Structures are given as C-alpha cells and as structure tokens.
Amino acid sequence: MAQTHERRERNQKGEMSGVEQAIQIAGIACDVVVLLFKFVYFFFESIYRKFVPAVEESVKGEVVLVTGAGHGIGKQLATQYASHGATVVCWDINAENNAATVADIAKKGYPKAYSYSCDVSNRQVVFDTVAKVKKDVGDITIIVNNAGIMPTHRLLDHTQQEIERIFGINVLAHFWIIQAILPSMIKNKHGHIVNISSCAGLFGLENLVPYCASKFAVVGLSEALYQELKLYPGCNVKTTVICPYMVDTGLCKNPVMRFKSTMQMETPEAVAAAVISAQRRGEKAITVPDWYFYLSTTVRTWPMNSADALKDFLGARLESDLH
Template identity: 35%
Template sequence: MTKIKDKTVLITGGASGIGRLMGERMLERGAAKLVIWDINDAMMQEVAEAFRARQWEVYTYNVDVSDVEAIQQAAAAVEKEVGTVDLLINNAGVVVGKEFVEHSHHDIDFTMSINTAALMHISLAFLPTMIAQGSGHIINIASAAGLVSNPKMAVYCASKWAVIGWSDSLWLELKQKHPGITVSTVTPYYINTGMFDGVRSPIIPIISPELAVAKILRGIERNKRFVRMPGIIYLLPLVKGLLSAGLFDLIVGKGMGVYKTMTNFKGRKATQKTEVKA
C-alpha cells in the first residue's frame, strides 16, 4: 500500500483542473511537500498562495514538459531544493481535437511530446533516486482513448495508447527488479475540467473532477496497476477482444454514441491546455 502522509508529491500540470485538485487532496491526506510543474506562472502562484495559506509546503517550477533539457534541469533543481520525490504524477496533457488530415506536423509533434514522451523523460529523471531509496510510486494519467479509437482524436488516441503500453511495461520491469517502486496507469473517460468543452456523451457519463480524483487517490493508496473510470471502461479490452471490429463499431461507436462525442468539441484556450483528461 502507498502511504501519502509525509511524502513528497510532484504533479505536472498541477496548477489547474484535476492536477490542482489532486494536489489539494494529497496535502489534505498529510503529504509533507507538494511540487507543481506547469507553464502558467499566474495560476501556479495563485495555487501556491492558497495552499500556503493553509500552512502547506508547496514548491512551483515553470517547466515546458515538451523540452527534454527543461525537464532534466527542473528535476535536478527539485532534488536539490526539495528532496527525493516519492510520488510522481504525470498529469499534464494536451488535445488538438480535429480530423487527422487537418493536423499540422507541429500538432502531431506537440501532442506526442507532451502526452507521451514527456512522461517517459520525467520518469527517467526521477527513477534513479527512487531506486536508490527503494521506494516510490509513478502515476501515469493516460485515457480511455488509449483503449478505443475515436474520430477527431487520432493523434490523441495514439499518444495515450503509447502511454498505456509503456506504463504497464514499466510496471513489469520494476516489479521484477525493484518491487518497492510501483506504477499505476489511469485510463479515465472524459472528465469535466474544460479541456474537452463541447464533448457530448449520451450513454457513458462524463466524470466530475471530484470523483475522478477520489478514484485516482484510492487507486494510488491501494497500489492498483490500473485505475479505470467509469466502471464500464474495465470491460473495454474484453469487449474489443470478443467482438469483430464491425460489430464493435456498431454497438460502441454508433449505438453508444462514442464516435460522435467529439462532433461539437471546442476545448480550452491554448494557455490552459496543460491539464488532462479523457
């Protein structure tokens, strides 16, 4: 079981959305220190002031997680100024939300660098000290979009499929050689944070941030390998395995309306696109 009390927690994209809420809940559970990585200085300052007013120890770092050098420099600064990170929550993410042919090459690289590569680089930066102390927990916020394809989400789906494969492989490697360190892969459906404004889901409920964070924290404390929400998401791998592609499209895509959820997608303003999730 992972204990949050007295631990140092780092959350990327921690200045808004479920990142901010997770930080608050971690501190309420007794976390000793909270480290926030984000690119929005104003929002980080607001969060830090609010949390420090409650006598909590909070550190903020402006980090562009698409920049590997920036990640390495910030990680070194955190370990020098704050100490060893016990819980690393890879939460930052972006979505473009348009048909693949409408993407620019920059859109593709931008999405993959933040949603996929950044999680690997950040984890690689902090894993050596976790291994040295013999404990740690890495939480990777992926998405149900990494389990099922969806129109207007091709690159986003690709980025999350990659995260799930890498994150679970990392779980296996660490279990074999460093069992004191665990990895949790989170695959939520759409969460109502504003990142997916305009999304409509007629059958599967869009998740409230409060419920999402409660489930994530419960999964962390229980060392769950996968945290999926809502419960129907646990059935997706089984359903995809049992049904033909055509029947899956008919039942899930058309019947449950999943393939039309992004039709009226608007999303957040560009300055706020470092939070997740769906």
C-alpha cells in the same frame, strides 16, 4: 566418467533419454498446474477486492510531483494530495496558474507546496527542474504524470507542429520525467509512478487520432515499465495507469452523449480522488468510472463490427473544435 561425457554430448545434440524426457514433461506439467492455480487465485482475489478494497497506504511525508497542476485534474490532485499530508511539487508551464494552486493549498493550511514552471516536453528543462526540486525539497517519491493537451479535430486538419506537441507533452514528457527521477527511486527502493492515460487510450475515436495514439502509448509505457522494474532486485517501485472517461476540465470542448444520465462527464474532483485512491491501494490499472475497464476488455474479444455497433449505439464522442 564416460557416461557423464556421453550424456553431455547427447544434451549438446538435443537428445535426451526416456527418463530425462519424462522428468522434463513432469516438470512442465507441474508448472502448468501452478499456472492454473495462480489464474484461479488471482481471479477470485480480483472479485474479493471489488467488495473489500485493499487498505490505502498513507502518503503523509511523501514528496509528490504533479504535472499540469495549474488547472483541472492536476489542480485537484495537488490539493487533495496536500490534504492527505503529502508535500506537493507543482509543475505547470503556466506559472501564474501554478502559483495560484500553491497559494490555494497554503490557504487551506496543508503542508507546504512548491511551484515550478516547467516545459515537460523539453528533456533538459525536466532534468534541470528535477535537480532544483531535489535541492529545495528532496527526492520525489511519487510521480503523477498528468499534464496533457487534447486538440479535437480530424487528422488531416492537424499540423505537423500540433501532432509533435501532442506527443511531446502527452508521451515524451513521461519518458523524460521517469528517466530523471526513477534512479533515485531505485536507489531508495521506494517510489510510485502514476501515468494518466484516458479511455481514449483504450478505444480509437474520430477527431482524436493523435490524442488516442498518444494515450495508447501511455498505456503501453506503463505496462512495459511495470515489467521492466522487476529486473531491479528489491526496488519496490510501483506503477499505476489511470484511464478516465471525458472529464469536465475544458479540454472536451464539444462532447456528444446519447445517454447523458449514465455517461455524463466526470468532474476533476472525482477523478483526482480516484487517482489518489488507486495509487494508495497499489492498483496497476483502473478506469474512471471503473465499469469502463470491463467494457473495454469485453469489447476487445468481439468482432470489430460488433464493437463499432456498440460505439454507434452509445453515441459518445467529441465533435471537431474547428467548427
């Protein structure tokens, strides 16, 4: 009894016996070995998955929310998800374009799609619209946060209202939508959250300072949310963040590309297909095209001047939309 009391006092003082220290060191050494094994395993698993991709899970019967569904990538996402048998909930602030997307889906004979006009930057409007969707359709099981805007001019040419609108739509909307829908996903222990960022969320570019900042934020949101979801036992809610290169949707008004044959703009159809495939395979993060992921990761290990030299060599950028 006295020995136990003495050991407790030593522990409180941070003192350990030689045997206890040896046991602690052995435990840490075992943990290091396990960690190294995991590094090696995941490294070779990633190589294997490049040649043998994971099986794409069915989305038939899922209720998929697509924001910005009235145009570009969003329209393609809604149509392609519907073609896979999902029930699609289309949100867009432009009611006319949104209704046209739903009408196109109906003409193709796909499962029913629903149209809701929604200002995603307004938290209360988001919560009210989610409540309507739940009443009309049911719980949303897949979120695709796609809506975004991209003014392209110098920071000093941006107004306060413009910067606030960029962050309201490109960043804050993600928070409001996730807060409104995630509780039902956790309760049902089923769901997937897809956040559309950009390759401009991996590299800073001129004429895109607020936009780049907003898309960097989406990457950070996705990574942190992935970690936080582990705190909910058995919730099984997945996250995916997508970083596309320049997409031919009309947002990239004045693109400049030195190597047009190898760095040409992506099509909305191809990006939407890549997004859906990544979601169905449970990918945590991808770029479109996929080689951009390895380029951005590699460049981050280089001296800043080397990264600048590569950027200048590639010559891919957006000119100001004010001139």
